Amino acid sequence: MGLLSKIILGLVIVGLLGVVALGYYGFVPGLSDLMGANKPRDLGVKYTASDLSSANSKLGVTIKALPPTENGFDSLNRSGQKQVTASFTSAELTALFNDHSQKWKYYPIKDIQVRVGNDGTIEMSGVLLVNRFAGLASALEISESERGQVRPYLSYVGSNPSIYVKGRLSVVNNVVDSDVAEIQVGRFSVGGDQLQGVQSVIEQFIQDMANSRIIHLNSAYFSNGKANIDVNIPQEVGLTPP
Numbered sequence: 001m002g003l004l005s006k007i008i009l010g011l012v013i014v015g016l017l018g019v020v021a022l023g024y025y026g027f028v029p030g031l032s033d034l035m036g037a038n039k040p041r042d043l044g045v046k047y048t049a050s051d052l053s054s055a056n057s058k059l060g061v062t063i064k065a066l067p068p069t070e071n072g073f074d075s076l077n078r079s080g081q082k083q084v085t086a087s088f089t090s091a092e093l094t095a096l097f098n099d100h101s102q103k104w105k106y107y108p109i110k111d112i113q114v115r116v117g118n119d120g121t122i123e124m125s126g127v128l129l130v131n132r133f134a135g136l137a138s139a140l141e142i143s144e145s146e147r148g149q150v151r152p153y154l155s156y157v158g159s160n161p162s163i164y165v166k167g168r169l170s171v172v173n174n175v176v177d178s179d180v181a182e183i184q185v186g187r188f189s190v191g192g193d194q195l196q197g198v199q200s201v202i203e204q205f206i207q208d209m210a211n212s213r214i215i216h217l218n219s220a221y222f223s224n225g226k227a228n229i230d231v232n233i234p235q236e237v238g239l240t241p242p
Contacts, residue, residue: 040162041125041184043113045094052095058086059096062236063103070240072138075105078214080235087226090115104239107137109163120222121181127163128185140212161186169206171220176207 060082066075088096093114101107109126116122136142167180182189210217216232 001181019173025185038127038160038186039232040111040113041164042116043098043123043125045090045113045115047091047095047098051089051091052083052099052237055088055096056091058088058092059084060235061233064236064238065103066151066238068240071139072135074134075240076139076214077238078236079238081232082235083218083230083232087228089226093227100239103241105242106132106139106240107242108132108136116222116225116227118223118225120168121166122169122222122227123164123166125162127160127162130164131160140209140214169220169222171210171217174211174216174218178206 010122066077093116094112097109097112097114101110101112108129112124112126114122114124162185164184165180166181166182167178169176169178171177209215214234214237218230219230220227220229221233222228
């Protein structure tokens with residue numbers, strides 16, 4: 001999985017689940033499409049092949065395709081380890097995330113855009129692929145208790161909705177500090193007091209992702225339109241393709 005994908009996607013996934021779990025919204029198949037709820041917000045981030053090449057050269061991770069029969073936990077593996085300190089532009093992050101979305105069968109979002117503002121604000125938009133949750137949970141070793149909290153509510157999501165997240169994130173010595181300002185699922189927005197109700201859950205999930213079997217995020221800060229990270233990552237990652 002991508003270098004910062006697990007961190008920023010943590011905002012997206014848990015934010016969605018918090019919204020659904022609080023009973024604020026359910027999706028009706030077909031109706032979401034007609035209302036445009038499946039079209040992600042355009043953040044104005046465009047990328048080229050050179051952005052992807054630049055991002056991959058900074059990471060230096062070899063990605064190999066696993067047999068298509070590998071599922072769940074076995075669909076994602078790693079070997080070797082190294083430390084990387086680098087900065088990534090919004091275009092590089094967007095290119096990297098979309099490339100990984102096309103290479104892993106449980107990547108939970110497609111049509112992704114990531115924008116880092118000059119003030120350090122992070123925005124992300126895309127289309128959430130709801131039917132990949134079970135495989136994603138197994139691959140990332142999400143605990144059964146966390147899955148149990150989510151599972152009853154997934155039936156309410158009848159299509160793949162667009163999603164948008166805006167907030168701030170920093171990591172110092174592997175300790176995460178996050179502040180999610182807005183989550184939008186389809187045409188429904190959550191903010192203010194409603195969002196504060198799931199803030200602690202969101203931050204714990206991001207913390208778990210920052211110290212997982214794939215990466216160990218030592219530090220991260222976002223400023224001047226760039227993501228600046230110090231992370232321990234694999235030398236090689238194996239992914240089962242879609």
